[in-house]
Amino acid sequence: MYHSPNWPDLSQPESVFEFIQTVYNTPHNFEKGPIAVVDRFGGAHACTFCIISTIAMELEYDNTANIFMHAKLYHNKRPGIWMSIEDIRHIYSIAYYCPNNLNLLNATSLRTEFDDIAVATPDLFSKICSNGSTSRVEKLNNLVNEEITDSKHIHETDLTVIDDTSQQH
Incomplete structure (x- = not known):
């Protein structure tokens, strides 16, 4: 269990991603289940954590991220999670500082699935990875x-x- 009372701290955007890295790089067995994220404010900070970590993985994998889509998905699942436009702007400002070398995919089962595909069918893996070539x-x-x-x-x-x-x- 991790506790970060000041998360997300926009005065130090690096600390946001350091916390995400700490959570994802700790030896967990992600195949047994997802990470449970809880906050004391009714979910807004938990949703922010989930969106930022998902966006960081998308940027690592695809070099693109659709912040609006994720914010809308969370809003559809839990209406009222975003109290104002500032909450969404907050996510955009955090994502702006996302470093290129987080390596979050290495800690997820998604990466192991791609590694299995690469070993089993290298041609298919090269086709999947050449999405921008x-x-x-x-x-x-x-x-x-x-x-x-x-x-x-x-x-x-x-x-x-x-x-x-x-x-x-």
Whole structure:
């Protein structure tokens, strides 16, 4: 159990991420269940912790984060969790200071799943990890070319079948 009475302290944004790192890097067996986060103010600080740690993992994995989506998800699950726009602004200001080297994914079961995929099917793992290496236009062009090739193959097969049936008559 961890206790941080001053969390989140915006006067020292590094301390916010140090606490998150401490929680995630402590030897836990995450496969037995999730981390339970509790605060004394009815959940706003607990939600902030969950959103900031999730955003830090997203930034580590994907270099993007959708803060609004997470804030909206928590609001939908617990209406009134955010009392004002300042609560959301608070999350944005904390996320702004997120360091690049948190390595939170190493402590989660998500990372071990990706490691298992990498060992089992290295080609699939390289495709998953190359999400930013090719442009969307190239991916769409490849997809369209594959569909065109597949449809030509189907039509040639159909024509062959038609030719076979026409020769039988």
